[in-house]
Amino acid sequence: MQTMTTVTRTRLLAIDNLRVALTALVVAHHVAVTYGNIPMWYYTEPAQDPSGAVLDILVVFNQAFFMGFFFxxxxxxxxxxxxxxxxxxxxxDRLVRLGVPLLVFLLVLRPLVTLGDHGIPYWKFYLASWDPGPMWFVEVLIVFALLYAWWRRLGRSDGQGAGGALTLKGVVLFTAGLAAVTVLWRIPVPQGTYVPVLGLPTPYFLPQYAAMFVAGLAAFRRGWFEALPRRAGTAGFVATGVASLVLLPLSGMTTGLVSSAVMALWESVVAVGMIVGLAVLFRERFDRQGPRGRFLSEHAYAVYVIHPLVLVAVAWAVKGLHAAAIVKFVLVLALSLPLCWALAYAVRSLPGARRVL
Incomplete structure (x- = not known):
C-alpha cells in the first residue's frame, strides 16, 4: 500500500512541476518573440543586432515540442x-475551466494588450482582428476534450485495462509516423499558415498536437510515465542533439517538399526526444513540492491566461532602454516571471476565480 501511494504522489508532483516549467517556457517564448525577428506578438521590438538570431533559434526550438508537451x-x-x-x-467542467478563461481573455484582456494607434477606430480594429492570442491552445483543447467525451459515449475503448509496454520500436515508429503525417498535412497547410478569427498561429503543427494528446491518454492508461527507464531520458536528449546537428543544416540545403520533410522529421524527433527526456528528468529529480512549488503549480494555469498583459506592460515600461536584444530579453523575462505569478495570485483571490483557474 505504501508503494502505491508513493508512486501516485511522485507521478502527480513531477507532472505538476513540469507544467510549471512549461508555463515559464511559454513566457520566455513570447519574450523572445518580442525582441527577435519573428513579429507574432502584441508588442515587438525587432532586433537591431545579431543576438536577435539567438532568440529566433530559441523560438523555433521551443515551437518544435513545448505545445505538444502541453497537449x-x-x-x-x-x-x-x-x-x-x-x-x-x-x-x-471542461467548458467552464476552458471556456470561461477563453471568453475573459477575448472580452477583457485582449483589449488591454492591443490598444494603440491602429489608424482606425478601436472598435473596428477589435472586431476585424478577433483573435484569441495564446488562448488558441484552450480552443483546441476544448475540441479534443469534446471529441474524447463523444468517443467514450460511443462506448469505445481508450486503452483502459491495457498494459502494453512502451518500447524503443514503438517510439521510433510513432516518431516516423508523426513526421510522415506532418509532411502530408503541410501540403495543404504549409508552414506559416495562419487561421484568422480562430487565431490558430501554428495550424501546421496540428498533427503533433493531436498525436500528443492521444499519447497522453495512452500514457495514463498504460502507466508509461512510471515505466520509462532512466536511460530513455538520456536517449531522448541525445536524439534531440543529434537530430539538430544533422537535420537542421540539411533542411537549409534543400528546398520544396524535401526541405519540408526534413524539417518535419527534425520537429518530430525533437518533440518526442524532449518530452521523453524531460519526463524522465522530472520524475527522477523533481518529484517533490514544498510550499513554493505548490504555489507555482496552483497558479500556472492563471499565469498562462494573464501573461500577455504582464509582458506587454513590462516591455512598454523598458521601451526607452537601448540595449542588445538578448539583454532586453533577459531583463524583461526576469521582471515578468515573478510579476506573472503575483498577478495570477491576485486574480485567483477574486471570488469564484479558483473555480475556473
Missing part, C-alpha cells in the same frame, strides 16, 4: 477526470 499532459489527465465525473459532468 500530452492535458491528455494524460483527461481519462481520470472523465472516470471520476462521468461524461456530462466532465464536459460541463
Amino acid at each position: 500530452l499532459i492535458s491528455g494524460f489527465f483527461t481519462p481520470g477526470s472523465h472516470d471520476r465525473k462521468g461524461g456530462r459532468a466532465f464536459v460541463r
Whole structure:
C-alpha cells in the first residue's frame, strides 16, 4: 500500500512541476518573440543586432515540442477526470475551466494588450482582428476534450485495462509516423499558415498536437510515465542533439517538399526526444513540492491566461532602454516571471476565480 501511494504522489508532483516549467517556457517564448525577428506578438521590438538570431533559434526550438508537451499532459489527465465525473459532468467542467478563461481573455484582456494607434477606430480594429492570442491552445483543447467525451459515449475503448509496454520500436515508429503525417498535412497547410478569427498561429503543427494528446491518454492508461527507464531520458536528449546537428543544416540545403520533410522529421524527433527526456528528468529529480512549488503549480494555469498583459506592460515600461536584444530579453523575462505569478495570485483571490483557474 505504501508503494502505491508513493508512486501516485511522485507521478502527480513531477507532472505538476513540469507544467510549471512549461508555463515559464511559454513566457520566455513570447519574450523572445518580442525582441527577435519573428513579429507574432502584441508588442515587438525587432532586433537591431545579431543576438536577435539567438532568440529566433530559441523560438523555433521551443515551437518544435513545448505545445505538444502541453497537449500530452492535458491528455494524460483527461481519462481520470472523465472516470471520476462521468461524461456530462466532465464536459460541463471542461467548458467552464476552458471556456470561461477563453471568453475573459477575448472580452477583457485582449483589449488591454492591443490598444494603440491602429489608424482606425478601436472598435473596428477589435472586431476585424478577433483573435484569441495564446488562448488558441484552450480552443483546441476544448475540441479534443469534446471529441474524447463523444468517443467514450460511443462506448469505445481508450486503452483502459491495457498494459502494453512502451518500447524503443514503438517510439521510433510513432516518431516516423508523426513526421510522415506532418509532411502530408503541410501540403495543404504549409508552414506559416495562419487561421484568422480562430487565431490558430501554428495550424501546421496540428498533427503533433493531436498525436500528443492521444499519447497522453495512452500514457495514463498504460502507466508509461512510471515505466520509462532512466536511460530513455538520456536517449531522448541525445536524439534531440543529434537530430539538430544533422537535420537542421540539411533542411537549409534543400528546398520544396524535401526541405519540408526534413524539417518535419527534425520537429518530430525533437518533440518526442524532449518530452521523453524531460519526463524522465522530472520524475527522477523533481518529484517533490514544498510550499513554493505548490504555489507555482496552483497558479500556472492563471499565469498562462494573464501573461500577455504582464509582458506587454513590462516591455512598454523598458521601451526607452537601448540595449542588445538578448539583454532586453533577459531583463524583461526576469521582471515578468515573478510579476506573472503575483498577478495570477491576485486574480485567483477574486471570488469564484479558483473555480475556473
